[in-house]
Amino acid sequence: MAFWSSSPVPESPTVALSDWCVYQIHAGTQHLVGRNDDDNDYGHVSSAIESVNYPPLHAHSRSGRISELRTPGGLHPDASYTWYQWCLLNRVSWYVDVSSEYLCGARHDDA
DSSP: OOOOOOOOTTTOOEEEEEEEEEEEETTSOEEEEEEETTTTTOEEEOSOEEEEETTTTEEEETTSOEEEEOSBSSOOHHHHHHHHHHHHHTTOOOEEEOHHHHHTTTTTTOO
16 A cells, blocks of 8 residues: 655645544644545645634644544544655654544634
């Protein structure tokens, strides 16, 4: 399976994610991981989440991209693979799933 960078933000300022979750890594940043509905269902990992808006559920990342969060839950195999490769590339030593904070609205505008 191949692994590549996302298109530049000016070319693709938004992404629609399904089967998503949020992981907090050892550095304290939180990242969206999911299936990109707009790009052949390939996996996607966001840069660090900066803010979240409800409703609808949108996350703004450090890169400037806006993620429209659709169906949460369980990682798609491509998203899982992408996350694994991203972790290797970025030397992530540990991470924890914090998705529930986003589902219940606890992270409103203060991610």
